[in-house]
Amino acid sequence: MKTVKRKFIIGEENIRLNKINNFQVTRYFNPNHFNLEDKLNLHFDYSEWLGAEYIRILAIYFDTSKSMEAYEGIEFTEEYKLPFPEEGITKTNALSISLKLKEDSKLLWKIAIQIRQDYNTLIHLTVS
Known part of the structure; x- marks a missing residue:
């Protein structure tokens, strides 16, 4: 069996979205x-x-009250679309979004960041 290496979201990072990663990253x-x-x-x-139309944020939650043996859905998602400014993202027109860490028995465990249209893009992300 092969181990899976996961990339965790950190306090600050540059996220490169390009053809190599299919214009999306998961943390x-x-x-x-x-x-x-x-x-x-x-x-x-x-x-x-x-050139990107928007940044798509997909928050994926893991439901701790569900059972895999009962074939219940254990992942739930929330989708957000942030319009990408024509002039690009700068300090004056920065984009922000708040994600809930926990809702009932659902815990945030994965975040996907994507752009559409497919343009090579570098985005600076800060987490607080």
Whole structure:
């Protein structure tokens, strides 16, 4: 059996979206890496290259009350679309989104970031 290496979201990183990664990245979330109360804030404050229509954020939650043996769905998603500014993302028109860490028995465990249309893009992400 081969181990799976997961990339976890960190406090600050440059995210490159290009043809190699199909214009999307996925980061896992570990609440022990942060000192947060009930929300995870994602701030996009810089970008290189223009042309994307929007940034799609997909928050994936794991439901701890469900059972795999009963064939119940254990993953739930919330989708957000942030319009990409024509002039690109700068400090003056930064984009932000808040994701719930927990809702009932559902825990945030994965975040997917995508752009559409397919343009090579570098986005700076800060987490708080």
